[in-house]
Amino acid sequence: MQVPLSAYLILSAFLFIVGVVGVATRRNALIIFMCIELMLNAVNLTFLAFARFLNSMDGQIFVFFVMVVAAAEVAVGLAIIIAIYRNRETVDVAELNLLKW
Amino acid sequence: MLETLIVMLVKIVVVFGALLLAVAYMTWIERKVIADIQVRLGPMRVGPHGLLQPIADGLKLMFKEDLIPSQVERVVFLLAPSLSIVPAFIAFAVIPFGDTTTLFGLLAKPVALHITDIDVGVLFVFGVASLGVYGIVLAGWSSNNKYSLLGGLRSSAQLISYEVSMGLSVVGVLILAGSLSLVEIVKAQAGLYWWLGMLPIPRWFIFSQPLGFLIYFTCALAETNRAPFDLPEAETELVAGFHTEYSSMKFAMFFMAEYANMITVSALATTMFLGGWLGPIGPSPVWFLGKVFLLLFLFIWFRATLPRFRYDQLMSFGWKRLLPLALLNVVWSALWALRG
Amino acid sequence: MELVIFTGLALVAALAAMLVIVQRHAVYSALFLIITMGALAGIYILLEAYFVWIVQVIVYAGAIMVVFLFVIMLLDIRREPDPWTPPGRGRILTALLLSVVLLVELGMAVAQRLVLPPSGAPSVAGGFGTTQTVGRLLFTDYLFPFEITSVILLVAMVGAMVLAKKRLT
Numbered sequence: 092m093q094v095p096l097s098a099y100l101i102l103s104a105f106l107f108i109v110g111v112v113g114v115a116t117r118r119n120a121l122i123i124f125m126c127i128e129l130m131l132n133a134v135n136l137t138f139l140a141f142a143r144f145l146n147s148m149d150g151q152i153f154v155f156f157v158m159v160v161a162a163a164e165v166a167v168g169l170a171i172i173i174a175i176y177r178n179r180e181t182v183d184v185a186e187l188n189l190l191k192w
Numbered sequence: 193m194l195e196t197l198i199v200m201l202v203k204i205v206v207v208f209g210a211l212l213l214a215v216a217y218m219t220w221i222e223r224k225v226i227a228d229i230q231v232r233l234g235p236m237r238v239g240p241h242g243l244l245q246p247i248a249d250g251l252k253l254m255f256k257e258d259l260i261p262s263q264v265e266r267v268v269f270l271l272a273p274s275l276s277i278v279p280a281f282i283a284f285a286v287i288p289f290g291d292t293t294t295l296f297g298l299l300a301k302p303v304a305l306h307i308t309d310i311d312v313g314v315l316f317v318f319g320v321a322s323l324g325v326y327g328i329v330l331a332g333w334s335s336n337n338k339y340s341l342l343g344g345l346r347s348s349a350q351l352i353s354y355e356v357s358m359g360l361s362v363v364g365v366l367i368l369a370g371s372l373s374l375v376e377i378v379k380a381q382a383g384l385y386w387w388l389g390m391l392p393i394p395r396w397f398i399f400s401q402p403l404g405f406l407i408y409f410t411c412a413l414a415e416t417n418r419a420p421f422d423l424p425e426a427e428t429e430l431v432a433g434f435h436t437e438y439s440s441m442k443f444a445m446f447f448m449a450e451y452a453n454m455i456t457v458s459a460l461a462t463t464m465f466l467g468g469w470l471g472p473i474g475p476s477p478v479w480f481l482g483k484v485f486l487l488l489f490l491f492i493w494f495r496a497t498l499p500r501f502r503y504d505q506l507m508s509f510g511w512k513r514l515l516p517l518a519l520l521n522v523v524w525s526a527l528w529a530l531r532g
Numbered sequence: 533m534e535l536v537i538f539t540g541l542a543l544v545a546a547l548a549a550m551l552v553i554v555q556r557h558a559v560y561s562a563l564f565l566i567i568t569m570g571a572l573a574g575i576y577i578l579l580e581a582y583f584v585w586i587v588q589v590i591v592y593a594g595a596i597m598v599v600f601l602f603v604i605m606l607l608d609i610r611r612e613p614d615p616w617t618p619p620g621r622g623r624i625l626t627a628l629l630l631s632v633v634l635l636v637e638l639g640m641a642v643a644q645r646l647v648l649p650p651s652g653a654p655s656v657a658g659g660f661g662t663t664q665t666v667g668r669l670l671f672t673d674y675l676f677p678f679e680i681t682s683v684i685l686l687v688a689m690v691g692a693m694v695l696a697k698k699r700l701t
Contacts, residue, residue, distance in 0.1 A: 093535075094534055094535055094538045094578065098538065098542070099575075099579070102542045102545065102546065102575075105546055106545065106546070106549050106568075109546075109549045109550055109552070109553060110549075113552065113553035115619075116553070116616055116619075117553060117616075118612075119609070119612060121558050121561075121600065121603065121604055121609065122552075122553070122555075122558055122561050124600075125558075125561055125562060125600065126553060128565065129549055129552060129565065129568065132568070132569060132572055132592070135572070135584075135588075136572060136575065136576075139576055139579045139581050139584065143579045143580055143581075143660075146660075148660070148661070148665060148666070148669055151581055151583075151584055151661055151666060152666065152669055152670065152673075152674050154581070154584050155584065155587065155670070156677055156681060158584075158588070158591050158592065159681045159684065159685065160681070160684065161592070161596065162591055162596055162685070163684050163685055163688030164688070165596050165599060165600070166599065166688045166689065166691075166692040167688050167691045167692050167695070169599060169600070169603045169692070169696075170692040170693075170694075170695035170696040171695055172603065172607075173603060173606075173695070173696045174695050174696060176607050182607065182609065265559075267560075268559065268563075311582060311662065311663065312582065312583065312586045312663060315586045315587075315590065316586060318590060319586055319589040319590040319594055322590060322594030322595065322598075323589070323594055325594070325598055326598070326601075329598070329601055329602070329605070330559075330563075330601075333601075333605050341605065345602065345605065345606070348598070348602075349602075352595070352598060372663055
């Protein structure tokens with residue numbers, strides 16, 4: 092029996108929800124970043140599932156571009172986290188509150 | 193269905209067993225060849241000409257006391273050697289050892305001498321090699337030891353730097369072969385050139401991609417942490433690098449991983465540049481093994497002869513000299529392919 | 533058979549993803565994320581993405597996560613004594629309201645059969661999802677985004693180097 096499209100979509104939705112919960116609850120900037128990557132992976136899965144079930148290669152090409160952009164984003168994001176750590180000695184986002192009124 | 197499963201299981205067992213034996217006897221071959229280059233004899237006592245030396249070494253390592261320091265991150269500490277050795281062995285699943293064979297007529301259907309042939313074989317080996325970096329970096333970190341951490345980070349920085357040039361150096365081969373599958377790459381090297389109308393030269397890619405082969409071999413030396421790029425694990429540097437706190441079987445696993453990686457990159461270089469299992473006469477696995485041993489001899493020869501690079505020299509060489517050369521090779525191969 | 537493989541890989545991916553967000557130490561989170569990405573690469577093979585799965589292994593699991601681990605180890609991130617921020621009452625109410633709205637919407641979509649049925653085996657000239665097809669499309673229909681991504685990568689490299697450089701004063 093073939094795996095139905097809804098199975099892939101449910102898995103993707105679950106991974107996305109886990110990513111969102113991680114971003115909303117954790118305070119460590121690196122773990123928040125990892126949860127963003129988890130969300131990107133969930134979206135990749137959705138793209139590929141629809142590409143296969145709608146018989147269109149557009150989904151796979153888009154996944155390729157998502158991966159490239161994710162790699163670029165990780166490089167710059169981690170560089171920013173390193174720069175923040177050098178300044179404030181912490182990666183706890185609750186401590187980054189200089190602009191808070 | 194059952195028959196293909198059994199054939200595959202037999203192939204896996206044979207390849208895995210042969211690889212373990214090869215890794216063990218690589219240590220013996222290395223010691224003997226280095227001894228010969230240094231005009232001495234090498235191991236001679238344990239068995240005739242020291243042939244049982246690897247077994248003695250293995251037993252010694254197994255019976256040594258297995259120390260686990262109290263402040264290490266236990267789970268990662270115990271996991272890291274496996275993370276180092278498993279990718280080294282998995283990469284062999286796609287390497288072709290020979291043509292289809294019927295085992296001298298014993299089998300009804302001809303069986304292909306590779307465990308599997310995926311259509312992205314080259315990328316698979318590179319992907320698995322990049323997973324091998326985790327064993328080193330996690331071993332260095334989990335040891336809870338400044339020197340191990342620095343040694344692990346240095347070693348993995350070296351590995352990921354040379355991975356880039358390694359990937360680019362085989363693009364020329366891919367352009368010539370037209371496929372990422374290793375079996376197709378070997379088949380594209382069949383046939384002969386007739387140089388000056390008289391001299392037959394096989395159509396191996398080393399003759400049409402000499403720069404690619406040189407860059408690939410240099411990167412392979414760096415990827416396997418072999419001399420002259422073996423600063424992270426030289427005994428006189430940084431205590432012992434990332435495997436300082438390891439003893440007994442876990443330490444042995446790191447070294448088995450290094451030798452297995454050596455055999456893997458040699459097998460990959462044979463497949464992509466030296467024509468794989470192609471040879472004029474005789475059984476194809478013999479040709480494959482012969483070429484792999486030739487490259488392994490080169491590895492050992494380099495270790496015995498060359499002094500090692502300093503770390504900053506090593507990184508500067510990888511990024512400032514090899515990477516532009518590899519890119520130049522890609523552009524040159526593309527131009528050559530486009531012109532006809 | 534495909535169902536068995538999918539169920540196994542999906543359970544691994546879901547479990548590893550849940551374990552990513554509950555670890556006290558960032559290194560264990562990174563390791564579980566690597567497992568999640570590996571399981572997803574397996575699922576991509578089931579979806580006939582014969583090039584994308586190996587790119588996922590090489591780029592995501594083999595490069596991006598290595599960079600994460602490097603940064604965690606260089607910044608010496610320690611075990612967190614108190615990782616969870618308990619949400620306030622306003623936040624819990626907003627979350628419940630949004631979940632109810634989304635569930636109603638999902639119910640309406642399913643009831644109106646907006647979820648598409650699976651079609652037959654996909655087919656594209658050159659094979660669906662093979663390297664040849666992806667390469668051909670990248671250099672013909674999607675050439676402009678392809679060239680733009682090379683510029684993006686250059687900008688990201690320069691940006692990362694400038695931001696993380698040590699100030700030699």
